[in-house]
Amino acid sequence: MAGFADLNLPQGPDKKSLQSLLEAAAHLGYSAVALNHVIDFKEKKQEIVKPVSPLELFPSLPIVQGTSKRIKVLTRLTLVVSDPSHCNLLRSTSANIRLYDIIAVFPKTEKLFHIACTTLDVDLVCINVTEKLPFYFRRPPVNMAVDRGICFELLYAPAIKDSTMRRYTISNAISLMQICKGKNIVISSAAERPLELRGPYDVANLGLLFGLSESEAKAAVSTNCRATILHGETRKSACGVVYTVKKPRKVEEEETPLPACKKVKTQA
Amino acid sequence: MSVLPPLRRLRQAPRHLLVCERGHAGDARSRHAARVRDHAYNCRVSFLIPECGVLPEVLKSTIADVGQYYLVRNLSVHELVAHEFIDAFVKKGSCYALTYNTKIDQDNTAALLPNGKLILSVDKDTYEELGLQGRPSQYSGKKVMRYIVTVDLTDSGFHPDSKKHNRVLWALKEKKPLEFDFLLAWYNPDAEGSTLMSYFSKNQIQALKPKITFSTLRDLECPVLQSNELQGKPDESCSTEELFEWLGAVLNQVSLNNKSSSFLSTYCCPQPNTMVEKAFLCTITGFIIPEKIIQLLEQLWRDEGDQKNSITIFSFCTALQNPCASNHSSSLCLTLRNESHLKRLFNSPEPCFQNDNGAASEAQRSVF
Numbered sequence: 001m002a003g004f005a006d007l008n009l010p011q012g013p014d015k016k017s018l019q020s021l022l023e024a025a026a027h028l029g030y031s032a033v034a035l036n037h038v039i040d041f042k043e044k045k046q047e048i049v050k051p052v053s054p055l056e057l058f059p060s061l062p063i064v065q066g067t068s069k070r071i072k073v074l075t076r077l078t079l080v081v082s083d084p085s086h087c088n089l090l091r092s093t094s095a096n097i098r099l100y101d102i103i104a105v106f107p108k109t110e111k112l113f114h115i116a117c118t119t120l121d122v123d124l125v126c127i128n129v130t131e132k133l134p135f136y137f138r139r140p141p142v143n144m145a146v147d148r149g150i151c152f153e154l155l156y157a158p159a160i161k162d163s164t165m166r167r168y169t170i171s172n173a174i175s176l177m178q179i180c181k182g183k184n185i186v187i188s189s190a191a192e193r194p195l196e197l198r199g200p201y202d203v204a205n206l207g208l209l210f211g212l213s214e215s216e217a218k219a220a221v222s223t224n225c226r227a228t229i230l231h232g233e234t235r236k237s238a239c240g241v242v243y244t245v246k247k248p249r250k251v252e253e254e255e256t257p258l259p260a261c262k263k264v265k266t267q268a
Numbered sequence: 269m270s271v272l273p274p275l276r277r278l279r280q281a282p283r284h285l286l287v288c289e290r291g292h293a294g295d296a297r298s299r300h301a302a303r304v305r306d307h308a309y310n311c312r313v314s315f316l317i318p319e320c321g322v323l324p325e326v327l328k329s330t331i332a333d334v335g336q337y338y339l340v341r342n343l344s345v346h347e348l349v350a351h352e353f354i355d356a357f358v359k360k361g362s363c364y365a366l367t368y369n370t371k372i373d374q375d376n377t378a379a380l381l382p383n384g385k386l387i388l389s390v391d392k393d394t395y396e397e398l399g400l401q402g403r404p405s406q407y408s409g410k411k412v413m414r415y416i417v418t419v420d421l422t423d424s425g426f427h428p429d430s431k432k433h434n435r436v437l438w439a440l441k442e443k444k445p446l447e448f449d450f451l452l453a454w455y456n457p458d459a460e461g462s463t464l465m466s467y468f469s470k471n472q473i474q475a476l477k478p479k480i481t482f483s484t485l486r487d488l489e490c491p492v493l494q495s496n497e498l499q500g501k502p503d504e505s506c507s508t509e510e511l512f513e514w515l516g517a518v519l520n521q522v523s524l525n526n527k528s529s530s531f532l533s534t535y536c537c538p539q540p541n542t543m544v545e546k547a548f549l550c551t552i553t554g555f556i557i558p559e560k561i562i563q564l565l566e567q568l569w570r571d572e573g574d575q576k577n578s579i580t581i582f583s584f585c586t587a588l589q590n591p592c593a594s595n596h597s598s599s600l601c602l603t604l605r606n607e608s609h610l611k612r613l614f615n616s617p618e619p620c621f622q623n624d625n626g627a628a629s630e631a632q633r634s635v636f
Contacts, residue, residue: 031374
């Protein structure tokens with residue numbers, strides 16, 4: 001079994017609140033968290049910025065309760081897409097996107113859901129829990145997503161805040177379970193405050209309410225999160241097998257300034 | 269797939285198994301010792317003596333001598349496989365080691381059993397990097413995420429310069445060095461040779477003593493038991509399950525009066541019950557080895573006298589040593605009555621011992 005992970009902690013501008021969120025997550029027993037940066041294309045044109053390295057944000061990471069290791073902090077980007085043209089960003093080889101550890105997409109229409117499951121290069125597909133689903137899930141795109149290793153994400157913090165959202169969360173989750181049979185599900189919080197975080201075993205029990213079996217529910221907080229993180233790592237490599245590491249450039253000492261063409265000939 | 273089946277499951281208590289045994293004083297003793305030895309790692313031993321206000325004299329010396337255990341920080345596992353360690357500690361007496369601050373369902377853990385078996389419970393990545401042969405853990409499900417590697421240190425084929433030994437040493441030293449904080453304890457009746465403290469003086473080793481607390485409980489309600497009615501007869505005696513729950517409540521100092529002002533617990537002592545004026549509760553918390561528990565047990569058995577003695581030993585332990593049986597915590601409860609007390613609580617005159625062995629939550633086995 002893998003360590004517990006919470007893959008959705010909204011990254012607000014306030015550093016102190018993020019620090020308290022991290023400490024709460026470490027205290028509850030999460031070994032890894034992902035700071036989520038959400039891009040919504042409905043608002044005016046937004047640019048994808050480089051992810052802030054967690055080492056710069058937090059000089060010292062808290063230790064996970066019950067172990068002697070520090071909590072791992074990853075970066076995640078969520079794109080809220082409501083138009084097919086928004087997906088072009090993912091297809092373009094933008095350098096900034098590659099720097100995020102996990103990429104997620106939040107489709108708003110059925111066509112976009114189909115595109116996200118079948119063709120887009122993402123790790124997570126977010127399922128709407130705050131309102132009634134505008135479309136029904138269909139088996140072909142869901143099965144294709146499961147084959148490609150894409151996980152479906154459900155949030156539980158909206159359910160804590162409001163009772164109508166609780167109904168939508170459960171009904172949307174159950175309709176998803178009927179189609180995907182509990183495979184490749186990730187349950188995460190979208191907690192803005194430490195009070196909205198819940199312990200990993202409690203979240204696994206919440207999965208039981210959604211219709212998952214006990215092992216699937218625990219996998220939703222541990223094994224599937226690990227699979228998602230590894231899926232994101234393969235994007236930085238060739239076929240998931242070959243990795244490249246930047247070698248530090250050596251400063252060359254030049255005794256005589258040779259013209260460029262001659263330099264190449266002598267080096268060859 | 270409707271939501272009704274899981275809701276119905278949530279309303280029920282998790283599945284559990286309570287195994288009870290009865291026996292006489294003479295032959296039952298060996299079974300008790302064997303049961304205690306089965307649980308190699310104990311973190312808490314509590315016993316309850318009804319009708320007793322202070323610690324009995326005979327137990328004072330045994331409790332004072334409960335032994336100490338050691339916490340070693342950042343100890344590499346290959347040091348436990350070194351032949352100096354095996355010859356000095358594993359082959360003489362019983363050596364116990366368990367990783368500290370590691371969770372069995374998330375991290376890698378290691379344990380050394382007194383019979384010389386070193387057990388490593390590792391996750392998939394570590395197993396694939398380690399290079400030692402193991403088998404998948406029983407609780408992994410279809411996608412195996414956890415493996416158990418067993419190394420027998422007392423095996424005759426494990427002498428220095430043997431292929432087995434070199435392979436294990438290479439895997440643990442160079443291929444994938446594993447380092448943990450270990451809890452160590454060593455029981456040696458001869459008490460000669462080097463101690464753990466001097467052997468690991470290079471690492472950060474700390475000697476710790478188990479914490480002992482005493483308390484006297486007043487006006488305690490005890491359930492009435494009948495030795496030949498393990499299931500309990502309504503209005504005559506309580507069943508073993510009720511006894512088990514009552515014991516747990518008393519040892520955790522849960523109030524049994526179900527006051528309307530308290531929202532913590534609505535548990536009451538099972539009927540029929542008798543009121544006992546005072547009872548003595550002793551709790552020992554720490555890394556306690558079975559040999560000490562057996563010594564304690566034998567002291568309690570020997571203490572017959574005219575004191576009405578009813579002693580219950582309740583120990584919690586995490587069972588890593590039997591990977592095929594239980595990966596979850598189980599509790600061992602031994603209840604002894606001597607004859608005079610039997611006449612009060614039981615209705616039969618002959619001495620009788622009850623051995624309750626509870627294993628918690630089979631349903632949770634697949635998950636935790």
